[in-house]
Amino acid sequence: MTAPAILWQSGEAALATGGSVTSDWQATGVSIDTRTLAPGDLFVALSAARDGHDFVATALKAGAAAALVSRIPDDVAPDAPLLVVEDVQAALEALGLAARERCGARVAAITGSVGKTSAKEMLREALAGQGRVHAAEASYNNHWGVPLTLARMPADTDFAVIEIGMNHPGEIAPLARMARPDVALITTIAAAHLEAFDDILGIAREKASIVEGLAGAGIAILPRDVAEFPILRDIARDAGARIVTFGETAGADMRLTDLRVSEGATVAQVRAGQEAFVLKVATEGAHFARNALGVLAAAEALGADRMQSVLGLGHWMPPSGRGTKEVIHLDSARDGHSLTLIDDAFNANPTSMEAALDTLSRGTPRDGVGRIHRGRRIAILGDMLELGPVEARMHADLARLPAMRSVDVVHCVGPRMQTLWQALPETARGYWAATADEMAARADQVVDAGDIVLVKGSKGSQVSRVVDAIRKLGQRDVRPEKEAE
Numbered sequence: 001m002t003a004p005a006i007l008w009q010s011g012e013a014a015l016a017t018g019g020s021v022t023s024d025w026q027a028t029g030v031s032i033d034t035r036t037l038a039p040g041d042l043f044v045a046l047s048a049a050r051d052g053h054d055f056v057a058t059a060l061k062a063g064a065a066a067a068l069v070s071r072i073p074d075d076v077a078p079d080a081p082l083l084v085v086e087d088v089q090a091a092l093e094a095l096g097l098a099a100r101e102r103c104g105a106r107v108a109a110i111t112g113s114v115g116k117t118s119a120k121e122m123l124r125e126a127l128a129g130q131g132r133v134h135a136a137e138a139s140y141n142n143h144w145g146v147p148l149t150l151a152r153m154p155a156d157t158d159f160a161v162i163e164i165g166m167n168h169p170g171e172i173a174p175l176a177r178m179a180r181p182d183v184a185l186i187t188t189i190a191a192a193h194l195e196a197f198d199d200i201l202g203i204a205r206e207k208a209s210i211v212e213g214l215a216g217a218g219i220a221i222l223p224r225d226v227a228e229f230p231i232l233r234d235i236a237r238d239a240g241a242r243i244v245t246f247g248e249t250a251g252a253d254m255r256l257t258d259l260r261v262s263e264g265a266t267v268a269q270v271r272a273g274q275e276a277f278v279l280k281v282a283t284e285g286a287h288f289a290r291n292a293l294g295v296l297a298a299a300e301a302l303g304a305d306r307m308q309s310v311l312g313l314g315h316w317m318p319p320s321g322r323g324t325k326e327v328i329h330l331d332s333a334r335d336g337h338s339l340t341l342i343d344d345a346f347n348a349n350p351t352s353m354e355a356a357l358d359t360l361s362r363g364t365p366r367d368g369v370g371r372i373h374r375g376r377r378i379a380i381l382g383d384m385l386e387l388g389p390v391e392a393r394m395h396a397d398l399a400r401l402p403a404m405r406s407v408d409v410v411h412c413v414g415p416r417m418q419t420l421w422q423a424l425p426e427t428a429r430g431y432w433a434a435t436a437d438e439m440a441a442r443a444d445q446v447v448d449a450g451d452i453v454l455v456k457g458s459k460g461s462q463v464s465r466v467v468d469a470i471r472k473l474g475q476r477d478v479r480p481e482k483e484a485e
Contacts, residue, residue, distance in 0.1 A: 004028035016098035019085035027065040030151045039063030096147030105157040106302045111164045111210045112187025114352045115291045120163045122295040125316045126309040131158025141165035146175045176213025183301040184210045185221040189228045190351035204228035208235035219301040224252040246293045254297045280314045287355035321346035330474040337449045344456040345464040348384045356456045361406035363452040370449030376408035382457020383414030392419045399423040413439045436462040440469035
């Protein structure tokens with residue numbers, strides 16, 4: 001087995017952070033969590049919900065090469081391998097900046113109201129096989145996630161993909177300047193985090209500030225279909241970026257001309273200049289194909305080969321909790337006694353709800369099995385958070401979405417979702433539960449064999465507990481049902 005490559009030498013890390021080391025060490029990775037720390041990692045003692053200094057001894061015992069600290073904890077020997085700095089967060093940022101400086105990679109930064117993490121994973125797939133690709137394993141897109149992703153970047157990386165998110169105004173630009181991307185992709189603009197902004201125009205301006213970090217003659221990949229496109233375009237122009245657009249609107253540089261969703265796949269016809277080609281993702285959802293269009297434009301802007309990128313995207317499937325489709329076999333002894341579960345429980349806003357319900361509406365339930373003998377399209381929806389003063393209206397408005405006409409039963413979770421429950425026609429109104437645990441306890445009552453079940457809500461609504469409860473009703477198979485039979 002090949003030994004892991006050295007990521008940071010003690011002297012190099014000390015120079016980057018302005019800190020001092022207690023001994024020489026070499027780290028093969030960077031970690032902020034002792035639960036996932038690998039031997040050889042540099043443990044970064046951040047202070048968030050808990051003070052990371054309380055876990056330094058545990059990290060060293062688990063095999064950490066050293067710890068990045070602002071003080072020596074009482075239960076750690078003074079001669080333990082440490083990098084001592086004034087401020088741990090600032091030092092992590094400095095480490096990230098140094099990693100970006102020493103690396104010759106082409107860097108893409110991704111933001112948007114919906115689809116950032118999916119786009120990051122799509123771009124990873126598109127670039128795979130065209131060079132060494134570095135991207136975060138999870139949705140590390142905040143003030144510690146971006147510098148951590150950069151600090152973990154090997155010096156010989158060819159392509160890096162950095163996800164950048166926000167909750168409040170003024171958060172994106174500093175992170176973008178840290179990442180210094182060659183390409184900036186904005187997936188879309190939608191009503192998310194509205195409680196921190198006056199209106200959706202403020203969200204658009206904040207997302208567009210990602211272009212402030214573009215390195216040199218950078219390229220901005222912008223969604224042509226959104227109403228806020230002129231704001232994005234003008235801010236990108238003012239920053240001196242070259243603009244590439246994608247979408248279904250006439251005049252988009254990379255234009256989707258036809259879209260078809262089928263069992264286990266979404267296929268789009270695309271025109272770019274004089275060239276027409278087919279773009280496919282191995283999952284159901286028109287929104288995934290639209291996202292893939294922007295990702296393909298970003299891959300090309302990074303210098304990747306178009307057709308290799310198209311082939312890579314053909315293998316992409318959504319990460320867990322973001323639209324993953326799986327089959328739950330409720331009774332392995334009975335043929336077809338199963339249901340299809342769409343796990344979209346990680347995040348939610350009105351735009352992503354509409355997309356998920358559209359995907360559900362396209363599914364075909366199975367009749368003749370289960371207690372009811374009639375397959376149903378079922379939505380279990382948790383609160384959409386951070387929508388501000390208009391949250392009640394936005395929850396109620398979901399009842400009027402065209403896709404809702406094809407949903408047989410809607411179960412609602414949380415105080416905000418009660419407004420949707422009240423707005424639903426009685427024929428579609430299922431249970432309302434104040435908490436996810438209450439709905440999870442009803443799992444065996446709300447679903448049946450033959451059903452297609454969507455579970456979606458903001459992460460804080462904890463509807464992932466409903467997903468877990470449904471999975472426990474049987475045996476899980478993550479392959480599409482068509483393949484699982």
